[in-house]
Amino acid sequence: MGKRVLVTGLGTFWGGRVAQALERDPDIEVIVGLDTTEPSVELDRTEFVRADENYSILARLVKAARIDTILHTFLVVDSTEVSPRVLHESNVIGTMNLLAAASASGSTVRSLIVKSSTHVYGSNPEDPVWFTEETRRSRPPRTLVESSLLEVEGYLRDFAADRADVSVTVLRFSNVLGPDIVTPLACALELPMVPCIAGYDPRLQFVHEDDVVRSMLFALEHDVPGVFNVAGDGLLPWSEVARMCGKRLFPLPPIGTGLAARALKLARTCDLPPEALEVLRHGRGVDTRQLRRHGFRYDYTSAGAVEHFWQAVRLRETVGEVEPIYRYERDVEAFFRHSPAVVRDEAP
């Protein structure tokens, strides 16, 4: 019997990507995607269900579709995406509802995979160069993203302890770069001059967007409970990253950096959220050996991710946006999936 997977946040970049990858796996029997917004990528057999932002229909859905695996891709790790209220709502309340659904009586859920972020470690001067999964952060969180992720991970820890029959995998991703993903740091690198904090040249770690998706699928296939850092090899000084992209640095003042970042935002250049500014001051490195020990291999190093990202930017600058624009039409999707008129290949 194949797996029956629920993907949260189907309308987001990650949800769409993960669902696309899952569709290619014949071992996955059913893919249900949940989100408040329609999917933005073309999907063959994923069923889209619209939910409100705190996922109140989850318990019914999990029961009805006999979901055995939940891929929770919808933790917001970038505070520029949503308002503070929505961030709390979807991270904390959304996850609580998810856990309630997974532990309801008669629940068939056996595996839960969560996409978290290395923001849970913060970025402080006292930090070690490499954080392992067990290292505690040096100072209490100051930004909303960090505190909400810490709260969520706390619930997940309790859940994993209470429910020995459910395997809980938390993947903490470092700064993501790649051809398609838009992040505050990617946005900064696309500016004519790359903002930095004057006097600081932090060392950063990157992970390629493909490695992010691959690691989630790896967790799904190999059943690896626990918490894992996911990041490419190597730490790069921010100045070197800018140099790899052929850019000069634009120093922001070290005092009042937040105000300067606001000015950049108002000038409609780039929105650098507080959690990104922290990383641009002291950097962050995470030890990735734990997941490697289970057999996961990366396609890209930190520098490889930067290079691939920059190749894509160069191409876009020349030929423009080449991805087809996809629009979700409920009736059309329903026709292709369920109408008896459509000739479908027999499932293997």
Place this chain on the structure above:
Amino acid sequence: MPGEKPVDLADRRALVHLPGLGGPTGPAYDPRLGDVDEWGRSERVRQQVRRLYDPVYRKLFRVEWEGLEKIPKGPALLVANHAAAIPSDAPVIMHGIEEELGRPIYGLADHFFRQLPVLGTLWSRAGGVVAHPDNAYRLLREQRQLVLVFPEGTKGSSKTYAERYRLRRFGRGGFVEIAMRSGVPVVPIAVVGAEESMPTLTTIPALARLLGLPYFPITANMLLFGPAGLLMYLPAKFKLRVLDPVYFDVPPDQPRYSRSRVMEEAEGIRQRIQEALYDMLSRRQSVWRG
């Protein structure tokens, strides 16, 4: 289902991408431009620093080493007494080891340095690393490097001239525990000369609190040279004596080591450095000529 068939991860690479882009190039390929290592140290910057610092080392301090051959070929944790308002001993030891032995060395120090704009970055490029047990373990155990640490910390460098060459408490012996866990010897070094290179006459705690500094010293150099005294050292003669390495007969990688044993070893090392200092000072003819 897991275990039924080998997982072909190559299959998964066909995610939607801009067409025509170069795909994954494998972890072996690394398109880096700089030489900054994971600790923030850059050999290129280190070379520049060595070139600029060499006259200070040779002409101003006229550094003399004794027992350099006692430093083991493998990894080791070097510990020394700490002095001078802006410590002159750390650069002297690091420069000396790199010049004389041709090996890189990493200096552990308080995270205070990392916070400073410009200086913090330079400090890190020149081989400074935040004194975190994880950092020390990785440097010693996994990368088999030489690491320098001053167990007295700022308690050593903030003491006034009247208390010169009287070693402070060696913290809680954390350096011994790190050496035990990493399975490396501790090499004690006694340094004479640093105390006189920038003597602290008094400290102003209120000003230190205001500026967020560990201490605010009034040094003889400041009185002599004004604000330039922050950068100018007095030409004290430096003598360094490397003492016999201390090997701990304990298995590495234990979660915990006996507290009393750690404290005992730390105190023993402190006493040996103190005795060596008294011995060196009793032979010293002049602060400036050695």
